[in-house]
Amino acid sequence: MVLAVAQKSKYFSRESDIVLLCxxxxxxxxxxTAIKQAIRRDTRCRFDHLFMSRSEQDLQRRLDILVKALxxxxxxxxxxxxxxxxxxxxxxxxxxxxxxx
Numbered sequence: 001m002v003l004a005v006a007q008k009s010k011y012f013s014r015e016s017d018i019v020l021l022c023x024x025x026x027x028x029x030x031x032x033t034a035i036k037q038a039i040r041r042d043t044r045c046r047f048d049h050l051f052m053s054r055s056e057q058d059l060q061r062r063l064d065i066l067v068k069a070l071x072x073x074x075x076x077x078x079x080x081x082x083x084x085x086x087x088x089x090x091x092x093x094x095x096x097x098x099x100x101x
Contacts, residue, residue, distance in 0.1 A: 011054060013048070015044065019039065019042060019044050020039075020066070023035050023039060024063055032056035036059060
């Protein structure tokens with residue numbers, strides 16, 4: 001799975017998004033106090049003071065955005081929709097099925 005979130009943030013980096021997902025998996029969705037404490041103790045976030053200063057509500061909002069993006073990506077993968085086919089449909093190009101020699 002590729003973590004490519006449509007909504008970028010000046011408060012959350014790609015690394016902090018990954019840490020947030022991992023810690024939420026570890027502590028459980030809704031345990032924001034425990035997640036926030038774990039962020040402060042985690043060595044991966046040691047120098048990311050902006051990420052450590054986010055409130056519990058900010059963490060919940062960001063995680064909701066990440067989960068929606070990952071669900072959409074998974075649904076697109078199941079349905080066979082990729083970025084390439086989306087781009088081709090926008091430009092009215094047909095994907096090549098193979099080389100015809």
